[in-house]
Ligand SMILES: Cc1cc2nc3c(=O)[nH]c(=O)nc-3n(C[C@H](O)[C@H](O)[C@H](O)COP(=O)(O)OP(=O)(O)OC[C@H]3O[C@@H](n4cnc5c(N)ncnc54)[C@H](O)[C@@H]3O)c2cc1C
């Protein structure tokens with residue numbers, strides 16, 4: 061059968077997320093390797109200003125479902141509904157003959173992808189970090205055991221759904237295309253009230269800071285910081301290079317930091333281009349979550365701390381002395 | 395209230411992964427297996443719901459005989475009965491979801507609890523797959539759950555914050571750390587767990603939509619540059635990050 065790829069992209073506050081460009085670029089790459097078409101789908105404001113720039117990433121056609129219209133079709137007071145979004149994507153893919161669907165493995169993508177795989181009867185590989193073509197077939201690589209090992213996955217189906225781990229795939233500008241915009245009418249999507257199974261009533265954003273799972277730079281603190289009050293050292297260092305804040309489980313369990321910052325096998329698995337571990341020993345569960353970072357820096361006063369074994373660069377020293385100096389040096393650079 | 399909790403069995407988090415001769419799975423020699431850590435939150439939530447509303451907690455697992463260990467751990471924490479969908483082979487997540495969904499459909503529960511993710515395949519997909527198969531609402535990464543008047547009010551963790559979600563029962567919930575503090579079984583609960591029954595079932599569906607063709611360890615890293623002069627090493631560190639690693 062001939063392939064056809066659909067890339068779903070996310071926006072936030074009427075701006076496409078970084079992950080959107082990663083998904084598009086990977087779809088474009090695969091379309092080249094498989095010699096097939098790819099199109100882009102988004103549920104967004106139809107006046108999203110980012111739409112016209114997508115041509116620079118090689119997008120020829122974007123299909124838009126108006127977010128407000130979708131959420132208001134039954135006049136209910138909801139912000140959005142994951143089950144309805146999953147239905148929109150599944151319906152668009154099935155009716156348009158798209159057999160390969162790509163999404164980002166953000167908290168949004170992870171929530172809807174499994175339902176889309178069932179609705180479209182696709183073979184699903186979540187959280188891919190690499191996709192290649194071998195003998196015309198897609199092979200996806202995904203981390204397992206929180207990155208302690210990787211598996212290559214093959215698909216026993218022509219219908220394939222992949223979610224891409226954020227920050228791993230590159231966004232690449234391509235030969236500019238004249239983008240065609242197709243507004244999808246909601247009533248062409250076969251949506252009924254029963255598709256709104258979950259209703260998001262409110263979204264409470266505690267911090268506008270970038271989440272560790274999406275960040276390209278992370279500064280993490282552990283028990284070596286001695287107390288929650290000293291995390292200002294971590295915050296300042298992070299701010300100096302625009303990094304997100306991470307934490308070891310020890311400091312999360314102690315209540316010094318929120319769980320949303322925990323990195324590791326029972327926290328978030330991250331792959332930023334720079335990970336700075338401060339006062340973190342490097343327990344196996346912590347390493348599992350961050351060892352795929354491209355550049356790892358460790359700052360620890362114990363030269364035998366296991367974190368140094370996976371660090372690209374390290375400073376043996378006291379965080380209370382090293383971090384303020386490092387922050388000042390970083391500030392000088394910008 | 396009829397409450398179902400789905401539990402899996404995974405290698406202990408301290409496991410150092412070695413790859414087996416098949417090149418497709420880990421070498422299980424010397425590996426100790428435990429209930430999936432996130433499933434402890436699901437069991438705790440299930441037992442708390444029972445304590446509050448009355449009813450029963452049924453723990454279900456799909457896997458080999460060994461998976462009874464996960465059900466037994468759920469018993470120790472307060473689950474009442476167990477079902478093992480006994481499979482001699484390992485299957486993909488869809489097959490696990492399909493088998494769980496078939497049993498759940500038969501039992502017609504009010505609520506179905508899962509962990510948010512199994513820490514072996516790290517799929518984070520089975521709860522929502524079961525939801526789609528049964529046409530039920532499902533929410534994953536849940537940090538707070540309140541049930542009243544046949545309705546669930548749910549807090550779900552997202553990047554930088556949370557969503558407040560409503561859904562009607564029966565609902566599927568995937569639990570995240572923070573939702574509760576799983577109890578430690580005491581001697582009494584351990585003793586009484588021994589007489590709790592585990593029914594065995596045959597799989598209703600087998601097959602694989604995806605297959606592992608190869609497992610690999612991460613590439614060994616070359617030894618890093620470790621500077622030993624404390625704060626005095628910082629300028630050199632910054633130079634390395636800039637000129638060698640080119641990350642700053
Ligand atoms: C089931 C399970 C799951 C787990 N999951 C995770 C997980 O997801 N993520 C995770 O992180 N952990 C996890 N853990 C916990 C893990 O085993 C470790 O206990 C934890 O990572 C240790 O945190 P830490 O490095 O901050 O503390 P410690 O191990 O206490 O290390 C503190 C470090 O700080 C250094 N230090 C002290 N003072 C200073 C100073 N002044 N200057 C510089 N350095 C200093 C010390 O040398 C030491 O290396 C898990 C454990 C279990 C059992």
Ligand SMILES: Nc1ncnc2c1ncn2[C@@H]1O[C@H](COP(=O)(O)O)[C@@H](O)[C@H]1O
Nearest residue numbers: 400402456508509511512517518519520
């Ligand atoms: N073999 C299994 N038997 C029963 N429940 C399972 C099994 N595997 C996974 N689950 C449940 O599904 C959740 C999510 O798993 P996963 O989608 O594999 O990350 C787990 O936390 C368990 O609650």
